[in-house]
Amino acid sequence: MPGSPLRQPGRYLSRHLPSSRRATGTRYCSSSGASSAHEETAGALGIPAGTVGSRLYRARRRLRAALDDFDPTKQR
Numbered sequence: 147m148p149g150s151p152l153r154q155p156g157r158y159l160s161r162h163l164p165s166s167r168r169a170t171g172t173r174y175c176s177s178s179g180a181s182s183a184h185e186e187t188a189g190a191l192g193i194p195a196g197t198v199g200s201r202l203y204r205a206r207r208r209l210r211a212a213l214d215d216f217d218p219t220k221q222r
């Protein structure tokens with residue numbers, strides 16, 4: 147399935163997310179520790195930690211919906 151989120155979720159998200167969410171996700175994934183990741187990402191991007199959480203939530207929700215579309219076990 148070329149272009150499917152199952153093969154390359156990072157590539158899929160980079161093509162289907164607004165730049166602000168893409169930057170947040172990229173920075174969050176490259177941060178050092180899970181406990182300080184929101185704060186570290188917020189500081190690097192100059193946004194509140196709550197905004198980081200909100201953007202990540204929306205990105206995860208979008209990826210989950212895209213993956214549901216490719217679920218071979220899902221009844222249509």
